[in-house]
Amino acid sequence: MSLxxxxxxxxxxxxxxxxxxxxxxxxxxxxxxxxxxxSGCGKSSLLRLLAGLEMSDLHQLDLATDDGQPLTDRVAWxxxxxxxxxxxxxxxxxxLGDDLRRRPRNRKLAHxxxxxxxxxxxEQAWPDALSGGxxxxxxxxxxxxxxxxxxxxxxxxxxxDAITRLELHDLASRLLKGRTVLMVTHDPLEAxxxxxxxxxxxxxSLPGHGAELxxxxxxGAARPVPLDDPALPPAQAQLIARLRDSEEAA
Amino acid sequence: MKRLHAMxxxxxxxxxxxxxxxxxxxxxxxxxxxxxxxxxxxxxxxEKAPLLAHHAGVTISEIxxxxxxxxxxxxxxxxxxxxxxxxxxxxxxxxxxxxVIPLFAIAPLLxxxxxxxxxxxxxxxxxxxxxPVASTGYDGxxxxxxxxxxLAHTLGASPWRRLIHIQLPAALPALASGIRMAATAxxxxxxxxxxxxASQGLGYLMLNANARMEIDLMFAALLVLVAFSLLLYFSLxxxxxxxxxxxxxxxxxxx
Numbered sequence: 001m002s003l004x005x006x007x008x009x010x011x012x013x014x015x016x017x018x019x020x021x022x023x024x025x026x027x028x029x030x031x032x033x034x035x036x037x038x039s040g041c042g043k044s045s046l047l048r049l050l051a052g053l054e055m056s057d058l059h060q061l062d063l064a065t066d067d068g069q070p071l072t073d074r075v076a077w078x079x080x081x082x083x084x085x086x087x088x089x090x091x092x093x094x095x096l097g098d099d100l101r102r103r104p105r106n107r108k109l110a111h112x113x114x115x116x117x118x119x120x121x122x123e124q125a126w127p128d129a130l131s132g133g134x135x136x137x138x139x140x141x142x143x144x145x146x147x148x149x150x151x152x153x154x155x156x157x158x159x160x161d162a163i164t165r166l167e168l169h170d171l172a173s174r175l176l177k178g179r180t181v182l183m184v185t186h187d188p189l190e191a192x193x194x195x196x197x198x199x200x201x202x203x204x205s206l207p208g209h210g211a212e213l214x215x216x217x218x219x220g221a222a223r224p225v226p227l228d229d230p231a232l233p234p235a236q237a238q239l240i241a242r243l244r245d246s247e248e249a250a
Numbered sequence: 251m252k253r254l255h256a257m258x259x260x261x262x263x264x265x266x267x268x269x270x271x272x273x274x275x276x277x278x279x280x281x282x283x284x285x286x287x288x289x290x291x292x293x294x295x296x297e298k299a300p301l302l303a304h305h306a307g308v309t310i311s312e313i314x315x316x317x318x319x320x321x322x323x324x325x326x327x328x329x330x331x332x333x334x335x336x337x338x339x340x341x342x343x344x345x346x347x348x349x350v351i352p353l354f355a356i357a358p359l360l361x362x363x364x365x366x367x368x369x370x371x372x373x374x375x376x377x378x379x380x381x382p383v384a385s386t387g388y389d390g391x392x393x394x395x396x397x398x399x400x401l402a403h404t405l406g407a408s409p410w411r412r413l414i415h416i417q418l419p420a421a422l423p424a425l426a427s428g429i430r431m432a433a434t435a436x437x438x439x440x441x442x443x444x445x446x447x448a449s450q451g452l453g454y455l456m457l458n459a460n461a462r463m464e465i466d467l468m469f470a471a472l473l474v475l476v477a478f479s480l481l482l483y484f485s486l487x488x489x490x491x492x493x494x495x496x497x498x499x500x501x502x503x504x505x
Contacts, residue, residue: 053400077404083397087419087496099415100407126496145407 003027003074003149003180005050013047013058019045020211024197027150029066032173032181034191034244041211043184046155046201050182051075051152071108076148077132080138083128090138092124094145095136104237108143113141116175133164137171151176152185159191166227166236171188173223188247192232193224200242206245216242260480284467295470302455306474310451312368312440313482316375320432323376324383328425331384332391332417333409349381354460355441357446370452371443378439379432386428390421423497426490434488 010023019042027033037043051073067070084093091114095105102108114123117137127135136157143151156172157165165187173194186189191198196218204212216239217223225232261277267358268288274280276285280292295302327345331336364370394417402412444453459467491497 021370048400051404053403062276073406075404077401079397079400081395081397083395083401085398085419087422092268096401096415100402100405100411102411128496 003179004029005180006064007050008062009060010046010049012042013050018208018210021209023213024212025183026191027180029180030057031196033196033199034195035182035184035199035201036191043201043202045183047152047154048183056136064166066196070179072151074148074150076146077157078139078143078151078153080158081136084135084138086127086233090125090127094137094142096144107156110145113144117141117171125196134158136168140172150180155184155186158186169224192219192235192239209248236247283463283465286469290466291469291473294466295473298467298470302470303476305450305452305455306478308450309440312371313371313375313436316439317379317436318430319372320376320379321383321429325387328387329393331388345381345384353378353442357442361447366447366449371440374443374473375436375439378435381430383429387421387425390424391417394420402430409478424495429486429490433483437475
């Protein structure tokens with residue numbers, strides 16, 4: 001259930017000026033892509049554009065899937081907030097999509113996924129009774145439950161503490177294996193540990209073009225890259241320097 | 251346990267009020283036709299129980315009918331406002347106008363148009379309940395988190411399913427505050443209606459007793475009305491809590 005994506009001519013105009021235009025990128029089937037850039041450069045807008053979410057700004061996008069079928073209903077969305085519905089118990093949050101589409105619920109899959117994210121026995125808990133890390137794990141389980149070949153995540157692990165975040169990296173990279181993932185993040189370490197390729201949205205040298213996309217390779221090692229991997233610190237220092245450069249150029 | 255606790259505080263408050271009442275009589279030596287003793291009121295309450303029950307039955311029916319109608323109309327208005335943008339420009343000002351017209355002023359008109367029977371009182375109660383329900387319901391429906399709407403979009407929800415599964419439950423806490431407000435206001439509507447012109451009901455009984463200097467009967471009728479209003483509030487509150495089990499511990503408590 002892998003699905004590669006090719007995007008071309010992505011453009012968003014916000015409040016009368018161009019956020020970016022002529023953006024192209026390739027998301028290989030089953031690969032993990034991290035999207036980085038300074039605040040306000042339009043990372044999240046680009047992600048929303050690709051996910052097909054409602055946008056009030058002027059926008060344009062040519063999006064091609066490898067199988068030629070539309071992407072609609074084949075994208076799972078995960079945001080910075082866990083977006084759990086407080087009036088649904090943990091397990092009911094997983095099959096929200098089934099209820100919204102009037103499809104039968106897959107109880108077996110829901111239980112399996114909750115066990116996989118370490119929440120066995122909490123199926124009937126209210127979301128408000130869970131910790132931030134637990135809630136984000138439920139959100140991850142809900143994202144997986146959709147069984148979508150493409151997963152788009154907007155800073156999914158930024159609202160939890162550092163240790164929980166590292167645990168979530170392990171969990172997410174294991175469970176999202178085989179999916180095509182696009183993840184917006186502010187965290188260079190997170191990007192380097194998880195991604196096969198890094199896309200940096202930075203100010204374009206062309207006037208009136210807004211931002212442009214720079215592609216950097218990932219570390220190419222096993223995912224997630226272990227914290228004590230010797231290649232990690234220099235790569236991180238390099239990436240931070242790069243992000244800082246792009247900020248100064250702006 | 252908490253509920254029992256709340257009840258105990260209510261009883262203590264009632265006893266304090268009763269003590270104050272008795273104290274005022276003892277200190278000012280006010281004659282019983284101005285302020286009757288609690289004991290005299292209790293005697294009338296027992297002696298005239300069938301009469302009070304008859305009139306209470308009428309008023310309670312008016313209040314409950316008004317409550318149901320007001321909540322339904324308020325909800326319908328909130329939904330229309332939230333989902334038909336074109337309606338907002340005309341409906342919102344009308345909603346406001348309906349609220350700023352003093353009910354006391356139109357009560358005689360309603361009685362003139364709709365008669366001395368229950369209908370005019372039900373309409374009064376409906377009018378007084380309608381606004382808080384419509385406005386809190388509309389606010390609640392408007393303030394659905396954008397993230398939830400995004401999620402519903404990627405999950406392929408139709409507008410109708412989105413309303414049922416996301417927007418309505420999200421609006422429920424706000425709507426519940428409106429319904430609680432309505433529950434305390436509803437008896438006022440019915441009694442004003444009865445004052446403006448009626449042949450039965452607790453408001454009618456009070457007005458009549460007042461004219462005949464039966465102040466103890468007037469107090470007894472008032473007590474029945476207060477007791478029912480409290481009962482109505484607490485029952486509705488319990489019902490709303492049962493509807494929102496996830497929200498239980500975040501609600502502000504009366505006591």
